[in-house]
Amino acid sequence: MIVDRSTHAGFKPEKPTLFGVMVSNCAARNRWVLYKKGLEGEVDIAPPRLLGDKGTKSPAYLALNPQGKMPVLVLPDGQALPESAVIEAYLLDKYAGVGPSLLPPTPEARGRAALASQILGLYITPIQGCMYKQMDATQRCDQLQAIAFQMDVLEGVMDPQGPFVAGSEISFGDCALFPTFVFFTEILPKHFGWASVFEGRPKLERWWAEVQKDPEAARVIAEMRSGLADWESSKRWDTLGISAQVADGSFNWSCN
Numbered sequence: 001m002i003v004d005r006s007t008h009a010g011f012k013p014e015k016p017t018l019f020g021v022m023v024s025n026c027a028a029r030n031r032w033v034l035y036k037k038g039l040e041g042e043v044d045i046a047p048p049r050l051l052g053d054k055g056t057k058s059p060a061y062l063a064l065n066p067q068g069k070m071p072v073l074v075l076p077d078g079q080a081l082p083e084s085a086v087i088e089a090y091l092l093d094k095y096a097g098v099g100p101s102l103l104p105p106t107p108e109a110r111g112r113a114a115l116a117s118q119i120l121g122l123y124i125t126p127i128q129g130c131m132y133k134q135m136d137a138t139q140r141c142d143q144l145q146a147i148a149f150q151m152d153v154l155e156g157v158m159d160p161q162g163p164f165v166a167g168s169e170i171s172f173g174d175c176a177l178f179p180t181f182v183f184f185t186e187i188l189p190k191h192f193g194w195a196s197v198f199e200g201r202p203k204l205e206r207w208w209a210e211v212q213k214d215p216e217a218a219r220v221i222a223e224m225r226s227g228l229a230d231w232e233s234s235k236r237w238d239t240l241g242i243s244a245q246v247a248d249g250s251f252n253w254s255c256n
């Protein structure tokens with residue numbers, strides 16, 4: 001792909017191009033669909049920095065997604081599709097005949113998968129930064145409590161028989177959730193003292209064990225863990241003052 005940095009408008013990649021970094025759970029969700037459907041030859045994957053040194057805040061990137069967030073999928077005609085759920089729906093539709101459909105088999109099961117996706121998008125993604133961004137301690141603790149509550153909500157959404165979100169087959173419902181659970185399982189015990197992410201959430205616990213057996217999910221999880229290892233090496237939680245906040249025992253960081 002050739003990127004013309006001299007212009008912000010009219011960027012037209014040769015192939016559809018998914019902009020996002022490896023550690024981003026939102027971008028990871030879309031990479032899983034590409035890997036699962038064998039679309040790596042059809043769709044390029046690129047970091048936002050390719051469009052400018054400020055990454056998602058570069059003028060060229062903001063021209064594609066004014067929200068300054070990743071991922072964004074840019075089509076060869078220049079149309080930009082931001083929002084991971086929108087990109088996912090587009091990929092499932094556009095490449096419906098390629099590889100697995102990733103759609104659960106019944107309207108009810110598709111409803112369950114869509115509900116998991118909606119809960120993530122409306123109630124979890126907007127506050128996930130409490131695990132790794134700078135903010136005051138009270139807000140962080142409140143948002144961690146909200147994440148714990150939303151995990152309980154998701155436990156109730158899971159198909160009773162499982163093991164996947166919408167039944168016996170992996171689907172777009174699992175794809176919505178599992179990258180965010182990489183953050184939960186890696187960050188909450190290590191940095192906020194959670195004994196387990198799955199205490200009192202047996203369906204999610206069984207699901208997490210199963211979803212990691214999917215080869216493409218395992219690949220995405222490894223990519224995200226590598227990005228998180230970089231955050232650890234740079235001492236992100238110390239540098240942003242998060243470790244110092246957590247040392248204040250007057251907050252219930254483990255949300256129990």
Ligand SMILES: N[C@@H](CCC(=O)N[C@@H](CS)C(=O)NCC(=O)O)C(=O)O
Nearest residue numbers: 024025026056069070071083084085
């Ligand atoms: N609703 C959006 C959320 C996008 C989002 O929050 N992306 C994060 C990464 S997971 C991001 O771009 N963070 C960088 C930033 O906020 O500057 C989606 O699902 O795509």
